[in-house]
Amino acid sequence: MKISGNAIRPGMVIEHQGRLWRAVKIQHTQPGKGGAYLQVELRDLRDGTKLNERFRSAETVERARLDQRPFQYLFSEGSTYTFMDTETFEQITLSVDDIGEDRVGFLQENMNVTIELHEDQPIGVALPDSVVLEVVEADAVVRGQTAASSYKPALLENGMRVMVPPHIEIGTRIVVNTSDGSYVERAKD
DSSP states (O other), X not given: OEEEGGGOOTTOEEEETTEEEEEEEEEEEOOSSSOOEEEEEXXXXXXXXXXXXEEETTOEEEEOOOEEEEEEEEEEETTEEEEEETTTOOEEEEEHHHHOTTTGGGOOTTOEEEEEEEXXXXXXXXXXXXXXXXXXXXOOOOTTOOTTTOOEEEEEXXXXXXXXXXXXXXXXXXXXXXXXXXXXXXXXX
């Protein structure tokens, strides 16, 4: 589907120069002389290379048609991760590069995810907005700190580090945002 050059948004996948690119950052620029344009930082979905490109509103780009299908995460073997299509029960295996090194730590057995496919080739995994993880290590509270402005480092069961409020102790289950790895709240379970 063709779209105007200024209609590109972050996260959108486009076909450009014969390859698939995901828009990472966009910046609308209106110079004093000449027409306005959109400065877009693109990342290649196959090899991860980056490209900065300018698109004017008069230009058109091809938006890639993606199929989004529900999958369930099953298990990992080394650096490969196996997912099952919840409709057809077919299994696919993805590498750390396909999922994203910063995101594989959030995968939990039997977790439902959405996998984006382009011409039946997986190009991305969308995780749930948040996951519940247990704190396995947390620093002691420093006496005199106010709860409103101070956070302390904590280690989660998946090996990731996150900053948590002082009242969070070892064994506490917390909700973590999967997009940036930040503490959201204490789990309600």
